[in-house]
Amino acid sequence: MGLLQGASELFPVSSLGHAVIVPSLLHWSFKQSDPSFVPFLVLLHLGTATALLVLYRDQWVAIVRGFITAAIRGQMKTDTERLAMLLLVGTIPAAILGVFLESRIKSLFASPYLAAGFLVVNGILMLGFETIRRRAERRAALAGESRREQEAHFGSAERISFVAAAIVGACQALAFLPGISRSGVTIGGGLLAGLRHEEAARFSFLLATPVILGAGLVEVPGLFQSGVPVGEYLAAAVLAGVAAYASARFLLRYFRSGRLDPYGWYCIAAGLASLALLHFKP
Amino acid sequence: MTRSSSLAVALGVIGVVFIVIAALYAVGVLQIATSSASGPHYKHAILFAVLAVASFVGANFARPKAAT
Secondary structure, eight states: OHHHHHHHHHTTTOHHHHHHHHHHHTTOSOOTTSTTHHHHHHHHHHHHHHHHHHHTHHHHHHHHHHHHHHHHHTSOOSHHHHHHHHHHHHHHHHHHHHHHHHHHHHTTTTOHHHHHHHHHHHHHHHHHHHHHHHHHHHHTTOTTSOHHHHHHTSBOGGGSOHHHHHHHHHHGGGGGSTTSOHHHHHHHHHHHTTBOHHHHHHHHHHHHHHHHHHHHHHHHHHHHHTTOOHHHHHHHHHHHHHHHHHHHHHHHHHTTTOOSHHHHHHHHHHHHHHHHHHHHOO | OOOOHHHHHHHHHHHHHHHHHHHHHHHTOOOTTOSSSSSOOHHHHHHHHHHHHHHHHHHHHHSOOOOO
16 A cells, blocks of 8 residues: 555555555455544655655755745745745645545545546546647647757746646645545646646645645544554555655656656546446456 | 735734634634534644744735835
8 A cells, every 4th residue: 555655646646546446446454434544544645745855855945944034034036935935825725625625525535436436537637738738839839849849938836826826736625536636636737837847747746745744744643543553554654655756756757758648548547447347346 | 916014914913813713723612614523623723823824924025125
């Protein structure tokens, strides 16, 4: 589970959807309605958040410094200070929606059918984001250029508008639905806001870190109170972190010229196959 | 952001209100929009503390600055 979650968390394929569907298909003795299921997933997410902190350690130090400096000064003078404020603006909508919608959304967690259905929706969203992006490339007459040259016409994370950052941040709340990918919708939102694929992925990863960390820090005490095998769960979290680190490195390299399409097609195929298997399983 | 004293004051007041709400959630007095009807709600408290910080930052950004 740790490897599965860590590997799929940053890929735009919904780790939560996989965490709900796969144990059901493989008949793993994992009760998704168990009170420790969500805290366990959050612990795995903490592993992922730690991996992202390690990956972007220098940037996070600069972002925190930039935030404090800009907050005290009351002005943004550098790109890093602007990025720090963008991350604050992007995090707030997701935090509000997460806190107030959490209990309602949790009731959906126990249904692998819903997760498989949302996985198909996630795939359609990914393909939709790329369709809109291709239109933007056609409008900018970039059709004949190489992928790297096309990407160079789009912006960096620091140049995204504050309204766009808030919308992309709010899109993170969609990821509370199992099957909808946090990184998928935020990378897609970044693309719609005019970011390069690699920068959209970087903004997505930076935006995810405080939300995942915050959610983890308040859920973990509940996990330790519920009498679960903490050692095993922590080992799973470490595996999730290692897998997430490798995934993030791969994705940042991939998105220098790659698109979301393969992940969109994968989600549609995996969602439909899961629906069929769940329907016909003995 | 448009700079004005009244906007800065308003954001400052909102920040103080958010701190009070955060404290009420943390001690378990406030139970609005929570999953259980008793006890402290740290998640809500942290959220309103973050909103308070964001309000104060916004107030500082909105505050008219002396020309340099």
